[in-house]
Amino acid sequence: MIQVTLIQIDNYGPWTVTPGPRAEPDLQTLQSRLYGDLEREFGAHGAIVFFNRFDNLIAISNGMDYDDHLLIQQSIRNRYPITISMGVGTADTAYEAQKIATKMIQNGGGAQSANRCEVLNIDSLADDDNSLVQIAHIDINDITNTLTDIETAFDTSIKVYEVLLALMDELAKIGGMCFFIGGDNYMAPTNGISKDQLREALKVVDKKTGVTLKAGIGVAKQAGRAADLADIGLEDIRAELVDDSVLLFNDLDEY
Amino acid sequence: MIQVTLIQIDNYGPWTVTPGPRAEPDLQTLQSRLYGDLEREFGAHGAIVFFNRFDNLIAISNGMDYDDHLLIQQSIRNRYPITISMGVGTADTAYEAQKIATKMIQNGGGAQSANRCEVLNIDSLADDDNSLVQIAHIDINDITNTLTDIETAFDTSIKVYEVLLALMDELAKIGGMCFFIGGDNYMAPTNGISKDQLREALKVVDKKTGVTLKAGIGVAKQAGRAADLADIGLEDIRAELVDDSVLLFNDLDEY
Amino acid sequence: MIQVTLIQIDNYGPWTVTPGPRAEPDLQTLQSRLYGDLEREFGAHGAIVFFNRFDNLIAISNGMDYDDHLLIQQSIRNRYPITISMGVGTADTAYEAQKIATKMIQNGGGAQSANRCEVLNIDSLADDDNSLVQIAHIDINDITNTLTDIETAFDTSIKVYEVLLALMDELAKIGGMCFFIGGDNYMAPTNGISKDQLREALKVVDKKTGVTLKAGIGVAKQAGRAADLADIGLEDIRAELVDDSVLLFNDLDEY
Amino acid sequence: MIQVTLIQIDNYGPWTVTPGPRAEPDLQTLQSRLYGDLEREFGAHGAIVFFNRFDNLIAISNGMDYDDHLLIQQSIRNRYPITISMGVGTADTAYEAQKIATKMIQNGGGAQSANRCEVLNIDSLADDDNSLVQIAHIDINDITNTLTDIETAFDTSIKVYEVLLALMDELAKIGGMCFFIGGDNYMAPTNGISKDQLREALKVVDKKTGVTLKAGIGVAKQAGRAADLADIGLEDIRAELVDDSVLLFNDLDEY
Structure with missing residues (x-):
């Protein structure tokens, strides 16, 4: 929960x-x-x-x-x-x-x-037994070279907000939320959304907006730890340790 | 400038x-x-x-x-x-x-x-003679009753960001910028954009997003003062002192 | 502890x-x-x-x-x-x-x-069983009328810091510490110091500096709660609910 | 002024x-x-x-x-x-x-x-012609080795506040103010106080408190610049570029 x-x-x-x-x-x-x-x-x-x-x-x-x-x-x-x-x-x-x-x-x-x-x-609180937070940290591949360092600041911003809106739309459809966290970064609480679903959602947004997205996903009892795990996933994708646009790490045995 | x-x-x-x-x-x-x-x-x-x-x-x-x-x-x-x-x-x-x-x-x-x-x-600085800032303060009519108090928080956010993106797009086309400043508020530096052009841009966004926008516009030598004037314009529209979706106040004789 | x-x-x-x-x-x-x-x-x-x-x-x-x-x-x-x-x-x-x-x-x-x-x-941590914080909130009687509203700002400050130093000296002697927390207020962790000892220390400082001090004292498992209780004690003295310069409230049965 | x-x-x-x-x-x-x-x-x-x-x-x-x-x-x-x-x-x-x-x-x-x-x-404002700020940045010689690294934190604090009070007293007598600015540092607006007077005041405090003080002094039209000059003076004394406990730099021709 x-x-x-x-x-x-x-x-x-x-x-x-x-x-x-x-x-x-x-x-x-x-x-x-x-x-x-x-x-x-x-x-x-x-x-x-x-x-x-x-x-x-x-x-x-x-x-x-x-x-x-x-x-x-x-x-x-x-x-x-x-x-x-x-x-x-x-x-x-x-x-x-x-x-x-x-x-x-x-x-x-x-x-x-x-x-x-x-x-x-x-209304209710998650208790220690059923507490579970899944968070995805999403970013745009190589925005510095494709946008920040060559386009005007405002045009880059338009693209970043276009991606944000598309992510909000796509993720809301499958029970998620998505927030802008600065730069070209988005954070999405995604409990109940599978890796396949998320990969698919990113692809829809890629197609709609012309960028390429990737996502580290973390699962833990609390949001801070889940975000830490998501960050590590994102770094591993950046470092090409995996050949996928999504990578999930989780802390919970029962998951 | x-x-x-x-x-x-x-x-x-x-x-x-x-x-x-x-x-x-x-x-x-x-x-x-x-x-x-x-x-x-x-x-x-x-x-x-x-x-x-x-x-x-x-x-x-x-x-x-x-x-x-x-x-x-x-x-x-x-x-x-x-x-x-x-x-x-x-x-x-x-x-x-x-x-x-x-x-x-x-x-x-x-x-x-x-x-x-x-x-x-x-590259260059505006000097006191040619310094001019035009800023529009734009908001959504009655968002509290139409969205905040009845829709979910995240659905309201999607709408607010949809409007933001549409405003960024429309205003960039005519030389402006637009920024989200919280709530249902946007601030748009709009030097060189006429009241008619701005009214038209708001209408395009209204149609695209289903909300109704209004804008106070301020013109002054500095941004802080221009924003103050824009705020007053927006308040006057809210109070129905004028029958228009845009209202401009300016500080500068020569304008 | x-x-x-x-x-x-x-x-x-x-x-x-x-x-x-x-x-x-x-x-x-x-x-x-x-x-x-x-x-x-x-x-x-x-x-x-x-x-x-x-x-x-x-x-x-x-x-x-x-x-x-x-x-x-x-x-x-x-x-x-x-x-x-x-x-x-x-x-x-x-x-x-x-x-x-x-x-x-x-x-x-x-x-x-x-x-x-x-x-x-x-070196070590207080555990829940032996955790105990005693804090005194000390202030100067009626500083607004005797100093702030009639003396120069800097002369008032000299007096406030003179009282601080005297409190630091007196309380250190009996195992306490004392800190300035703004205005005419001091906060003193005083574990192990009795009401009588504290009353006596205040009197020594009164005599040395020419002001009259009072102190609410709080005892609890944590500092925040102890300070809350000390504040209530100080308010009760101000309201003349007691006829003493010190008043202690504690949260702990065993105290 | x-x-x-x-x-x-x-x-x-x-x-x-x-x-x-x-x-x-x-x-x-x-x-x-x-x-x-x-x-x-x-x-x-x-x-x-x-x-x-x-x-x-x-x-x-x-x-x-x-x-x-x-x-x-x-x-x-x-x-x-x-x-x-x-x-x-x-x-x-x-x-x-x-x-x-x-x-x-x-x-x-x-x-x-x-x-x-x-x-x-x-009451009145300093105008550009008569604006003058003299500020002394005072610190304790080698407090790290003589106090911070060998005494308890609170005993060091007592000494630092003892020096503060003595400085407030001495400088107020000759028209100055003095404020604690953290660590073992004090800042003293000292318009009208000569280098000789300040050197003498520091000696009185040294004797009273057992530390050794030094001071860089800055003179400029504004406080920020005066403080910068005072800092440089203090650094030069630390570096033993001069053989004095006070060193003054000023920005103003007419001084």
Whole structure:
């Protein structure tokens, strides 16, 4: 089971324009700092946070319980001018888990409701026995030579976001999620998706966008360790230790 | 003339996997902190930075000269395990300016060259007389009620990134750039693009993606002030003070 | 038993002046960010860090083991231009524990040795059965009206640091430590020091410096909780719920 | 003339205990981040901030005007749960300038007044003609071998704070200020204090505390540059290029 936490800034839209619009560099700083801080807080427990839309962040939080979440929620209140609500869900696929997590937050009130504040709704938690996180680290083959060093910066960006959108679309279809993590890198929680399915999805995106993708996949009890294993897989493909576009390492005997 | 600074982490890809892959939560924190810090440094001079791809950031830097850039470059070296290179260009459109800025960096060496370190190449600077920044702040009408509060978090994200990609495509065609700034918000440097052209581009994206977009546009000598004006425009449209999907405010007599 | 971690930046002095002296605002930023980050990392495990001398920080780390420390050490390496070494010791008093922790680091090499890097030496860890942290939160009675609002800022600071030094001296004599935590606040790990001893120490400092001190004291298995209890004690004294300059709350039955 | 800005968090004491006491690791993080951010904001303009008491920070702000201060004040409001007030004064000595800056804040209301919010009172600004900052960078000779590597961490700290207090006392007497900047380093704005006076003050502190101090002194139009020159002076003394405990470099012809 994968455990997903959806983190949503309470009533953020209205706050950004009250009393008048707040300076954009300040908001960008606020958002990036919040993201960095949440990454540290969740990371300290072996979890990972993706910035997603910055006002709605998504964490793979296996191994974290109610108190762990509460401590983070209070810490944000003590250091930021805004507060956060959180919903937690678990399921066999990442897509299902985020659906439940979203519902948990929505049950607490609307994203722009002035009344909703610091909701922390947990549908269920993965326990140590059934905890399992599968994460794929995907990147574009040789982007430096084919794009970064020859195209304009913005054209490279268009291509990178085109690939992102295609990956989001393809993976959502088979129960996954996908997030941009900088450069030409994407990270995809993919519980329940087989190597064959993932290889196929990458090929569809390759064809649609004209790049060549590869993916290391990691399976572990927690997201941080799964990402580490995925990184090693990706490195082995880069080093041509295998002749495949996907490579999976797992920590779990029973897998 | 709009002045664009392209900021690129030196040899970042190789560093992230040396000696072995570095933990992803650490890299995400590093990237978000670097973005936040650059936003403060450029913001202190009235400029704005967009995270773009995190390892390649794009700033609208009108009003900043060689020494301002150098101080930032040195400061990053003193506080981060990585260094940055910068290229600066000016042009009549944002797209052209980033093209020149990219060239300036590429002239200094490849993004994954171990030899390139702290390049600071300036093609030209906007001077006070000809400095002009036009920025559009674009958002999706009523996303909270149509998406955030009813769809799953990830489905909302797919839509938001679909709109982003369509905006990047449409605006690049007419000399603009476009960046995601969180939530359902996009910021687009659009020097040389008329209100009619922008209204038309938004309509194309509306049709392609099924949302309804609106845009406040600001014109000023510097990016920070232009963004402030764009925010006010967007608020006026939201408040239905005008019956149009675009509204422009400008600071400059001669405009 | 109280568990103390001494955190020392490796070879920091030489680094600050290589190749030439680095800009002081950059170093101040680096140090404050490192402190803030370590506070988050240790805080996520219920511990507390004191900035002490910024290049030598002291944490009360009960509840944290080797792996917890290692993850933090690696995270700093991945996000900062410097690395850190750590020594851990446990004892019946805070002073003794820091003495052992210091020895653990010194065994690894000198603070300005170019060869020492990322030492992590643990003499012993407090286990759940014998873990106990006593922390006093000390402040100056009514400093706002007697100093801040009537004296110059720097004269107030002289008084605050005079009190700090007197507290450090008095508490070290009886096995404690004391740290400045901002404003007119001090936090003192005081395992093994009785209420009577602490009341007496405060009186000595009062007499020497001309202020009046009070202290809430907390006892718990971890530093974060002990500090929370100390805060409540301090608030109760402020609210005149007790007629004493010290008030202790404890979480532990066996205490 | 030296220009000093006193920065004070509005109504901070009451906020830290409302509704109940806030977690100390959160407050320490808030304070260290605020310090780091202010250091960047002021540093971007060539100024320097000292943390002083964390809720009362002192900047040497020559070269910064009303708008520069206002932008910083607004930025803090947009990113922190607290607001700041600022007072600015200029004088021939650092001590006098901070006295005026303090008065400017006190005129706006008490530090714990719920009514005072975002005061920005400027008595006067140094103009380009009369702007002059003299800063001494003071450190302890060979602290690594005499203290850090042989004494316990806390005993070394006691000595470092003993030296700090003695320096604060001695320098205040002759119109200076002194701040701890980490390690065994102190930075002292010393406008109007001659090399002979400073050498004498260091000797008094040496005698009182048993250490041996040295100081590089820098004179420039702005604090950042003055600190750079002071650093070079300190390095030259360390390298025994001069046979004196003080060495002054200045940028200004007229000095």
